[in-house]
Amino acid sequence: MRPTPAVLAVCHRCGSAKKGPFVPCKACAVVPTREARAVAWLLSGHHLDVEELDEVARRIRAGDVPDPPRALRDDARRAMGAVGAPPEDDRRLAPIALVGLGLASVLLTPFLGLAVWLGLRQARPQAARQVIVVTALVTVLLAMAWMADQLL
Numbered sequence: 408m409r410p411t412p413a414v415l416a417v418c419h420r421c422g423s424a425k426k427g428p429f430v431p432c433k434a435c436a437v438v439p440t441r442e443a444r445a446v447a448w449l450l451s452g453h454h455l456d457v458e459e460l461d462e463v464a465r466r467i468r469a470g471d472v473p474d475p476p477r478a479l480r481d482d483a484r485r486a487m488g489a490v491g492a493p494p495e496d497d498r499r500l501a502p503i504a505l506v507g508l509g510l511a512s513v514l515l516t517p518f519l520g521l522a523v524w525l526g527l528r529q530a531r532p533q534a535a536r537q538v539i540v541v542t543a544l545v546t547v548l549l550a551m552a553w554m555a556d557q558l559l
Contacts, residue, residue, distance in 0.1 A: 416451035416468040417442060417460050422467030426462075427451065445483040449475055454483070502536045505541050519543065 423434035428451035431438045431502055439447035448454065451475060467473065475483075475500040500508075512520045520542025523541040 415453075417449065417464045417467065419446045419450050419467070419473050422464040424464065428453065442480070444487070446473055446475060446482040448483045448487050449473075450478060453486070472526050497531050500537050505537060508538060509541050509545055512542060513549070517542050517546045517549065 416425050417423070418432035418435060418437060419439060420437045421435040422433055425432050428447040429439055429444060435453065437493055450460070451555055455463065456549060462482060463473070471550075508520055508523060524535050524538045524542060
């Protein structure tokens, strides 16, 4: 069965053409759930053109199981707007930025680190974790210094 422009997806299980990536397949009745939703989206007109859909359908019917790389599935989840999709730009902060944050937190206030953490926690979780660790360390050190001053 050749996909046409009106048919926008190929079933990830049986290779049959269907109207969209998340609709039930009329041939095998499979409805993509969880991880399969990203694969289903990749096997649709959102990601492939008609010729590519035709080739994918042929290969699945021949017995191939679609297994796209994790990075491609993550791209699909981001494109679908899926909850829990990894952020596109989740890099760690440079060491110099962490040192600067630590110094600024000591000289100004640890609340600065909290503000930076709040700004990064959705867009860059790895960087946000780094910030909260540095901020917690500075806060503990400042609290210990304050307690030592009170005891003397």
